């Protein structure tokens with residue numbers, strides 16, 4: 001006994017020394033996870049007969065030939081597509097049938113890793129499990145890279161959008177439980193298919209997929225080694241109500257009161273963006289159409305001072321005083337009638353007039369946010385037999401929405417902030433302490449989920465970790481990028497590869513090189529790339545709080561001319 005204890009301690013000390021010597025984590029308290037090793041898929045079409053798991057029905061397994069799918073013009077390798085459902089049931093509340101529908105794609109040449117593809121919108125469809133893993137127009141994806149990938153509908157089908165929220169369990173499945181239910185099944189299926197469980201597991205997505213991933217980081221830290229979070233709606237209920245409030249604000253200055261988009265036209269959005277660029281572009285050392293020093297820009301730009309005020313009719317070259325009040329409020333953060341900020345502020349940036357901005361400002365509130373708030377988020381939900389999304393968005397009480405998304409009752413026992421947002425989001429100690437890693441990116445010009453909100457979260461994470469979270473979580477803003485892609489931006493990048501290298505090799509990413517998608521881009525052209533840019537302009541995306549600054553020499557089109565400072 002007296003010999004055993006010192007021996008045990010000595011082993012632990014030796015292990016730590018070895019980890020340090022191997023170039024692992026710079027923090028001795030964080031373990032370095034071992035790299036994954038690959039395996040080959042034995043057979044595909046007999047998987048339904050060889051696999052069983054509780055509450056799971058496998059409906060089919062199809063061998064997919066190499067090249068049947070492509071990404072960025074490159075063929076995706078041969079793989080096995082397995083489809084199925086979990087937890088099929090009939091709701092006692094709305095009598096409808098619900099299930100968690102999924103597909104998995106298992107590559108013949110497997111890299112030993114699992115990727116959970118967290119999908120966007122309000123889910124409801126099993127999109128192909130290819131594992132898109134970052135930015136716009138990807139040139140690769142997780143399946144192409146050899147991951148076994150799962151995709152799901154998060155517990156309801158498309159025809160049930162958005163009224164699935166009337167069923168309390170469907171709310172919870174959409175909010176967080178689908179990840180908890182699918183993950184052990186998926187790992188078990190991988191074991192059956194390859195003869196071993198995944199060595200390393202990753203989860204990622206953008207928008208609502210970023211929300212799923214941040215929720216998983218808080219709730220399922222034991223299940224995943226790497227988390228790739230894009231433009232996260234991690235406080236989606238608040239963002240949805242805020243977007244409706246902003247829409248009602250635009251309506252007050254609209255030339256056509258029934259059409260709030262006439263309250264802030266495309267020409268006026270371009271005017272404001274140009275004024276921001278005029279004030280802020282050079283702050284990063286390069287006059288290149290990108291505002292890379294976002295923080296300095298917020299101090300330098302003043303909407304009232306830097307955009308002309310109309311003296312006559314609005315013609316796209318000025319804003320009325322009333323418009324400035326509405327738009328300024330939108331950027332500082334809309335409030336309830338009693339002055340409580342509903343969600344977040346928003347940064348002024350070069351892309352705030354372009355990309356998918358108009359869709360999120362003016363199309364989403366009557367068509368998406370309204371039904372989302374009414375049926376998925378509020379307690380109790382609205383009555384679907386009399387509901388009109390456009391009427392709700394234009395005339396509904398924001399104060400009532402704000403209260404009801406935070407309410408519970410006997411039937412709906414968790415409010416939307418409980419089931420959709422990460423509990424205690426600045427406490428990721430479970431994930432950190434087991435050696436898992438988080439990479440987050442967010443377009444600075446995202447018009448639906450604010451990069452200011454993600455910045456505030458990351459600052460809170462730093463605060464909870466002694467002022468520095470960079471040994472397990474890093475945040476990359478994408479200047480000019482709107483929601484998950486587009487805008488005048490370098491929006492094409494692969495963040496999954498650097499995440500794997502960080503998790504499995506201890507190579508922490510200080511920056512990620514991103515490319516513009518100009519003419520001829522294999523991943524699809526981004527129409528918002530200015531004609532003055534090289535079609536293949538590159539920039540480093542820098543780990544916050546550093547920003548990309550021009551080194552003073554070299555081409556403005558090349559990432560090599562910029563450093564993260």
Ligand SMILES: [Ca+2]
Nearest residue numbers: 281286288290
């Ligand atoms: Ca610049």
